[in-house]
Amino acid sequence: MSESRVSGLSWLFVALALGSAVVLFRGAGPAAASGDHDEAHELRHAGNIIPLSELMGRPELVGQRVLEAELEREDGRVIYELELLDDAGQVHERYYDAVTGQPLRGSGED
């Protein structure tokens, strides 16, 4: 390939990178992106999340102290991320689906 064709390709790659940026950052922010399918999905579920107090009624959580509780969005799901202190003084992290209240894999395996 000639050097000039290769440098033309360089601009094509610039355009591909910019195009991907436009696709990825379109809507600029969760609030403005409500037209987006994923976001709509998330927000619909966000209205259905169970309260933390209800989650803490789960048998394995009774008597544990919550050091930190975060509500996070991951791949269209809303997740409770809990940092807990048990009776033995051990710190655990547990993850729950905030809609169903079901524990997620990766929970409590430390």
Add this chain to the structure above:
Amino acid sequence: MQLERDKVLVWDPFVRMFHWSLVLAYLVVWLSAEEWGWLHDQTGYFILVLIGLRVLWGLIGTRHARFGDFLYSPGRTLEYLKELRSRRPQHYLGHNPAGGWMVVILLLALLATGASGVLIGAGEHEFWEDLHEGLANVTLLLVFVHVAGVLFSSLLHNENLIRAMWTGMKLRRDADV
């Protein structure tokens, strides 16, 4: 004295755009790591796209953008590091052997960090999150090494490599590789 005609275009538009977009995206991805999930995720995907394009460009791109131009054998790389110790290293128009390996290691570290981040949502949440954080710290360390290397090399050869990555132009020297 260097003449104007010795000024050559070393870094093509995509290489430069890739480099500075990555710098910007890297800043955003760090600053958004704790609080703003959407921005962090999208910027992470953008970095993965950039890396994919750069790897492809490393195979088919302009002369100094290609891996074949700047990947040297471990033997030659060690020799270059010894030259550095003597403060009289060979001058390279493109990446020097140490810089070339730095590029590859940074790309791999960013790829691993990004992949582990994507996998956080795929189950084994805590495992991938810990790995993602660990890899992010390794990557930050590598960025510091990279910047230190660039500054060191710039001083050693009395040339501004940061400006060269912005304009794409470098001054060719007689004994250049």
